[in-house]
Amino acid sequence: DAGVTQSPTHLIKTRGQQVTLRCSPKSGHDTVSWYQQALGQGPQFIFQYYEEEERQRGNFPDRFSGHQFPNYSSELNVNALLLGDSALYLCASRGGSGAYNEQFFGPGTRLTVL
Amino acid sequence: AQSVTQLGSHVSVSEGALVLLRCNYSSSVPPYLFWYVQYPNQGLQLLLKYTTGATLVKGINGFEAEFKKSETSFHLTKPSAHMSDAAEYFCAVRKPRSNTGNQFYFGTGTSLTVIP
Numbered sequence: 498d499a500g501v502t503q504s505p506t507h508l509i510k511t512r513g514q515q516v517t518l519r520c521s522p523k524s525g526h527d528t529v530s531w532y533q534q535a536l537g538q539g540p541q542f543i544f545q546y547y548e549e550e551e552r553q554r555g556n557f558p559d560r561f562s563g564h565q566f567p568n569y570s571s572e573l574n575v576n577a578l579l580l581g582d583s584a585l586y587l588c589a590s591r592g593g594s595g596a597y598n599e600q601f602f603g604p605g606t607r608l609t610v611l
Numbered sequence: 612a613q614s615v616t617q618l619g620s621h622v623s624v625s626e627g628a629l630v631l632l633r634c635n636y637s638s639s640v641p642p643y644l645f646w647y648v649q650y651p652n653q654g655l656q657l658l659l660k661y662t663t664g665a666t667l668v669k670g671i672n673g674f675e676a677e678f679k680k681s682e683t684s685f686h687l688t689k690p691s692a693h694m695s696d697a698a699e700y701f702c703a704v705r706k707p708r709s710n711t712g713n714q715f716y717f718g719t720g721t722s723l724t725v726i727p
Contacts, residue, residue, distance in 0.1 A: 501654070530714065539615075539701050539717030540655070553714055587654055589715075600715065602647075602654035 499524075501590050501603035509609045510578050518573040518606045522590030528552075529571040530600065531563060532587040540587055546571050575608075583610045613638050613704050617718035625726045630674075630689040632721045634702030637683065642704040644685040645715070646676055649699040658700075661685060672696070697725045 502521045510516050522529050528547045532540035542555035546565035565571045569590075575582055585605040618633040636642060643662045647655040659670025666678040672695075676687045685702060702718040 532715075532717075537620075537719070539703075539719050540715070542714040542716070545714060555714065589655075599657060599660070602656070604652070604654045 501526075501588055501601050503586075503588050503603040503606050505606060506604070507607045507609075509611065511611050512578055512580060514578050514610075515574065515576045516578060516608060518575075518586050518588075518608070520571045520573070520588030520590075520603060522569050522571070522588075523592070523601050526590035526592035526601070527569050528591050529565060529569065530589045530591075531571070531573045532589065533557070533582075534585040534587055534605070536584070543573070578610045580610050583608060613642060613706060613716040615702050615704055615716055615718035617700075617702050617721050619721055620719065621722045621724070623724040623726055624692045626694055627691050630687070630692045630696065630723065632687040632700050632702075632723065634676075634685045634687065634718060635683055636685065636702075636704045638704055638706070640706065641680060642706055644676075644678060645703040645705070646670065646674070646685070646687045647701045647703060647717075649701065649720075651698075655701065658687070692723075692725045694725050694727065697723055699723075 504519045530545040531543040534540040543557050544554040545552050549565045560576045562574045587605045588603045589600045591600045614637045616635045645660045646658040659668050661668050661678045669675045674689045699720045701720045703715045
């Protein structure tokens with residue numbers, strides 16, 4: 498089992514550009530969440546996808562959007578990049594409807610906006 | 612609203628000494644509580660979690676934590692620090708069985724340094 502995988506590992510963009518980050522959940526998992534972790538901070542929840550729909554959203558602007566595919570993989574899109582978007586973006590997956598189901602994190606994508 | 616406070620952004624201990632990382636939470640209902648560890652350039656790994664039942668929970672790598680409702684705390688401990696414990700540690704909370712918000716709320720993290 499490969500666990501949660503993310504691509505790319507590192508990315509450098511300039512202000513105003515758009516970026517797409519990708520995530521493949523752990524085998525058997527159907528729910529994917531995205532988090533932004535700024536330097537020196539804890540992860541902040543962006544949104545969660547289940548059954549190809551955004552189910553919950555944190556306090557992030559509409560520039561942040563996502564998608565979930567039938568195979569449960571997911572993309573995070575960020576438009577009109579700002580310097581403040583520089584961060585480690587973490588994807589997490591979990592599966593099943595159990596109340597205690599654990600969330601597994603991927604290694605993250607390091608985005609640098611210049 | 613859920614929130615987590617981790618006291619001490621940096622903690623240093625000698626190898627073999629007790630590790631104590633503090634976490635206090637604020638929640639309208641008793642939450643689920645978690646400790647994660649993050650090594651450099653890696654994602655988060657679950658150390659342990661409290662959902663219901665016994666308030667003292669044991670996790671991986673010799674870590675344990677105790678849920679104290681009266682103190683709204685979930686401090687992480689390890690009796691004897693090892694060099695490999697040096698990492699960033701995050702406390703997190705999650706609403707139990709919530710339809711409106713089962714996302715995790717993380718603290719700002721505590722960086723643990725182990726001195727040989």
